[in-house]
Amino acid sequence: xxxxxxxxxxxxxxxxxxxxxxxxxxxxxxxxxxxxxxxxxxxxxxxxxxxxxxxxxxxxxxxxxxxxxxxxxxxxxxxxxxxxxxxxxxxxxxxxxxxxxxxxxxxxxxxxxxxxxxxxxxxxxxxxxxxxxxxxxxxxxxxxxxxxxxxxxxxxxxxxxxxxxxxxxxxxxxxxxxxxxxxxxxxxx
Amino acid sequence: xxxxxxxxxxxxxxxxxxxxxxxxxxxxxxxxxxxxxxxxxxxxxxxxxxxxxxxxxxxxxxxxxxxxxxxxxxxxxxxxxxxxxxxxxxxxxxxxxxxxxxxxxxxxxxxxxxxxxxxxxxxxxxxxxxxxxxxxxxxxxxxxxxxxxxxxxxxxxxxxxxxxxxxxxxxxxxxxxxxxxxxxxxxxxxxxxxxxxxxxxxxxxxxxxxxxxxxxxxxxxxxxxxxx
Numbered sequence: 099x100x101x102x103x104x105x106x107x108x109x110x111x112x113x114x115x116x117x118x119x120x121x122x123x124x125x126x127x128x129x130x131x132x133x134x135x136x137x138x139x140x141x142x143x144x145x146x147x148x149x150x151x152x153x154x155x156x157x158x159x160x161x162x163x164x165x166x167x168x169x170x171x172x173x174x175x176x177x178x179x180x181x182x183x184x185x186x187x188x189x190x191x192x193x194x195x196x197x198x199x200x201x202x203x204x205x206x207x208x209x210x211x212x213x214x215x216x217x218x219x220x221x222x223x224x225x226x227x228x229x230x231x232x233x234x235x236x237x238x239x240x241x242x243x244x245x246x247x248x249x250x251x252x253x254x255x256x257x258x259x260x261x262x263x264x265x266x267x268x269x270x271x272x273x274x275x276x277x278x279x280x281x282x283x284x285x286x287x
Numbered sequence: 288x289x290x291x292x293x294x295x296x297x298x299x300x301x302x303x304x305x306x307x308x309x310x311x312x313x314x315x316x317x318x319x320x321x322x323x324x325x326x327x328x329x330x331x332x333x334x335x336x337x338x339x340x341x342x343x344x345x346x347x348x349x350x351x352x353x354x355x356x357x358x359x360x361x362x363x364x365x366x367x368x369x370x371x372x373x374x375x376x377x378x379x380x381x382x383x384x385x386x387x388x389x390x391x392x393x394x395x396x397x398x399x400x401x402x403x404x405x406x407x408x409x410x411x412x413x414x415x416x417x418x419x420x421x422x423x424x425x426x427x428x429x430x431x432x433x434x435x436x437x438x439x440x441x442x443x444x445x446x447x448x449x450x451x452x453x454x455x456x457x458x459x460x461x462x463x464x465x466x467x468x469x470x471x472x473x474x475x476x477x478x479x480x481x482x483x484x485x486x487x488x489x490x491x492x493x494x495x496x497x498x499x500x501x502x503x504x505x506x507x508x509x510x511x512x513x514x515x
Contacts, residue, residue, distance in 0.1 A: 122349025134361025142369025150377020
């Protein structure tokens with residue numbers, strides 16, 4: 099009888115502890131996941147915004163370059179069709195109203211092709227594996243360099259701020275998303 | 288688990304013993320004793336206190352153990368969502384940046400080589416030239432205003448706080464299928480970005496791109512007219 103009492107008291111303590119532990123585990127899993135996720139959404143966004151920028155620019159360059167090669171047709175077709183409407187149309191045909199490109203070598207087209215391949219969203223692995231992150235970093239670096247070359251060949255002025263350059267990589271951590279990074283952020287819940 | 292059985296003592300003392308040595312888990316969070324010390328000597332009726340104390344200890348241990356383990360999981364889940372949206376937002380900005388640059392009159396190093404041919408192709412006369420220059424200036428201005436608005440709205444903080452104020456993420460998964468943080472954020476971001484994609488006509492640019500690429504592949508030479 100006495101023994102039973104002892105045992106059951108011990109059991110009760112352990113049972114309470116376990117009860118708490120289970121609750122804590124569930125809550126901890128949820129908050130932990132949320133913190134990691136919110137942080138990562140921001141980090142992923144910041145990194146790929148740079149990639150997207152280069153892609154967007156490349157789309158415009160490609161359009162202009164193409165127009166240049168079919169210059170005769172485009173120029174006479176509607177060099178003065180400037181849309182007078184209030185809402186500016188951003189259709190690719192807008193490029194027809196731009197100053198034409200300076201003379202350039204065929205290297206420009208090749209560089210642009212390479213750039214487009216580097217930043218092609220369809221071939222970018224956006225997962226947070228070490229391999230994918232390294233690949234993205236590398237391509238971003240290469241793309242920024244190409245973009246600079248193209249920009250120069252196109253006679254565009256250099257970016258005042260280093261807009262084209264990948265942002266300081268150190269801010270995005272090492273891609274491992276180590277937990278130590280977390281404490282420094284503003285995680286909002 | 289029973290530490291030392293002490294058959295010789297009476298009931299009260301044996302209780303002291305149990306509380307005194309307490310389960311090993313508690314040694315992690317050392318400072319528990321005070322409450323125990325007072326509660327133990329009273330009656331078994333302090334069960335609620337005892338309960339609270341052990342549940343709390345367990346909760347604390349459970350939270351810290353599982354939180355750390357799930358942060359990485361959350362990061363892995365959230366990263367691709369942010370990346371995808373970032374790519375889209377960046378594309379919008381990049382197109383606008385490219386357009387802005389395109390409408391600038393060249394006066395940098397590029398112009399040194401006197402693009403005679405290019406110039407004459409566009410302007411049909413002096414009057415036409417100034418008119419066109421004015422048109423370009425206007426477009427550039429419109430673009431600039433639009434671009435600045437986009438920069439603001441597509442900022443990482445703005446994109447995910449779309450609903451006004453900080454995003455409210457429910458960190459609990461109590462009622463089973465609580466939506467994950469990245470799903471909620473993803474939906475918020477999508478609304479803003481989709482709006483800008485529509486404004487800039489991203490699909491149009493991409494389609495055009497594909498057409499250009501196809502042309503490139505079948506480069507026969509004189510099919511420049513193909514694009515309308």
